[in-house]
Amino acid sequence: MAVAYGQAMDDLTAARATMAFSLGFHIIFAAIGMTMPFLMSAAHYLHLKRGDKVSLELTKMWMRGVAILFAVGAVSGTVLSFELGLLWPGFMEHAGPIVGMPFSWEGTAFFIEAVAIGLFLYGWKRMSPWVHWATGLVVGISGFLSGIFVVAANSWMNAPAGFEWVNGEATGIDPVAAMFNRAWLHQSAHMQVAAVQAVGFAVGGVHAFLYLKGRAPELNLKAMKIAMVFGAAAALVQPLVGHFAGERVAELQPAKLAALEGHFKTSTYAPLTLGGIPDEDTETMHWGIEIPGMLSVLAHRDPAAEVIGLDQYPKEDWPPVLVVHVAFQVMVGLGMLMAVLGLLHFWFLKKGKFPRWFLGALAASTPLGMIAIEAGWVVTEVGRQPWIIYEVLRTQDAVTPVPGMVYHFLLFLILYLGLGGMTVWLFARQIRVTQRKVEAS
Template sequence: MDDLMAARSQMALSLGFHIIFACIGMIMPFLMAVSHYKYLTTGKDKYKTLTKAWSKGVAIFFVTGAVSGTMLSFELGLLWPEFMKHAGPIFGMPFSLEGTAFFIEAIALGFFLYGWDKFNPWFHWFTGVVVGASGLASGILVVAANSWMNSPAGFDFVNGEYINIDPIAAMFNAAWFSQALHMILAAFVATCFAVAGIHAWMLLKGKNSAIHQSALKIALTIGAVAAILQPISGDISAKDVAKRQPAKLAAMEAHFHTEESADLIIGGIPDEENKTVNYAIKIPGALSFLAHGDFEAEVIGLDQITEEEHPPVTVTHFAFQIMVGCGTLLMLIGLTWLFGLWKSKKYIFSKKYLTIVALATPLGFIAVEAGWFVTEVGRQPWILYGIMRTSEAVTPMPGIVYSFILYSVIYLSLSAIVSLLLIRQIKNLKENQDLSLPLNQ
């Protein structure tokens, strides 16, 4: 493994772990706030117990997210010094604002965790809302920085120099809205379905309590709404990518040849040597419609792009298919859940349905990881699209492979510690016998 591949692998590893912590850290406070609100309005102890249990999870992921996020910040400078030399003054504003949001989140979380029976109940609830709002702001600001890498703005690149810098224009670049919307909805879907899956599993294990049923209702209802909205944000993103990064869209769809009324490919195995896709299901004209809103529109293929600027097609295509497949399954589960709630159907608490929900626990995060593969691998060979190649930005220092191995050990250890802490918190969620309810109630 050469230094470039080691540096890219280390960033992929770091981002892959951090995005899980970040998603949960952003969304869990909102679930906590909903449960807390229901406790304040109903006075039922089950919601207080649930809120306190979820708040401990928020604290765990806040700490781990802070650690992994700090490591990512250092890696940007250590692994990609040439990139940061020029990019820092341009897109530094989102990172500085993200730091402010982080401190607000930390202060509000402290108030919430230690404010029980000390603050006015509604002010205490409000501090929990601030935790979620500031966490969400942090996520949006970081995505703004990433979207700038996909859609450079806020400067003029003249004779190798970056001049006329405008940090506001850089932050609110052309890709900012579509990426932020898609990522935030993905975070809601992944986190809510993961939480719902854990509580469904607890119900299947015989913990037939009002606590787990209430948790399932809160998490899965919010997750279902987000899963239904996600295809809309996906359509916005697809049209944006088709306009700005035609090579990425072509790699996502393994679209080798420019053509009108282009087929949408479902599945399939790309053959990059022969420029074909084997075993795929094709929907005539659908790619043209998704990319340009017209079934007859021309979609640019990889044949119109210089070969050395082709992204890795197989990885990008498979990642895109995995993301869409997982998202579709979660949307179907969400639709059946909302229908069951609406029609008061007992199947939503049946063992078969709970098993489906429990099995779907990791699907949201698999989709998130696959989506980031599409975003990052699909941008290659550029670190700053159309301006700076990844190979030009990597550090000249040798031995990056050893750093990659060290970071792998650190992240695996961190994941093991977090998993053990979460397992302990789940086991400590002891229900009172008077809260027990029949499984189908």
């Protein structure tokens, strides 16, 4: 079976699948690891200000979750670092001397995060209460900075800068310009807000479900409120950040914009297509709803502006249009749905009562933010194809010449599925233990 599978999947496809699965796994735990410390710190703050025991138990429950997820994120992130060298030596040869700075800064932020987690875990009754609280906040801040530095490295792949390419070699290297390239701001902002949004809704949805089940109602209601303040606020900000990101993509990567919108023909008064299925053979969109001129407005703030289509590029330079377009529609659709739920959350929070139908809707929305993050990274990564470094190095030219990549993919698939299952079990166990303790008190 493995031999037959290996014959069906060439080494380039297997290497891309390995990287895609590894990144798709890590990004979930990275997002949780960046955001959960802030939820933990919010609960801890409420305990210190009000002295209520429920907030203390919630803080300790989330603290254990942060520790578990930090360990998983560290493992999966380290694997990704090794995979860059093992699977894509051509990329490291080109990028290593140029874009190493954000990776080194990410390592520094990770070190600070690890120290802060240790201080928070073992600082109970050993430190001043507010100093102890501050160490928990540092966990979140350093984790957030770590995410920004990693995204800065990825943004360089979409908008390479800080070097001149002469006779196949990089010269005049400027690591600062490489890190703070033209794509780093919109990608970092979009990703960090998405992490807060996704984790806020995931945590809020889980606790809304547990509240509806009647388990430790005071604990779960408080947890849902804290998480949804973060998630709902991020969901309302995200459309503005996403619009800014779309304008930058239109400027820096017009082929990606054309693919994610299914825009085949360069035109003025370009329509925005809602839904639809792009057909690369006939270069048309099927079954979509067109809004005339809206794509020109969103991309260039002018309904008469020209939007570059895929017809300006040879087909071998097109991203996979169907995949990118569908992923983009999923991301935007789920984002708008969460924005509506975020508005409703603040409305019901102001009224002081959450109806059961809304709590049920929150419970059902638990995975939506994570799905949107995965779809967004499909847009980012697949939309850059066929380039691993945009318009500098093709993905097929960066892959390792070592054969047998399919076995590498299968190995990591099994390992990650096992690691993911163990993490979910540990996290669920912590929730059950805390709920029993609160219910018994």
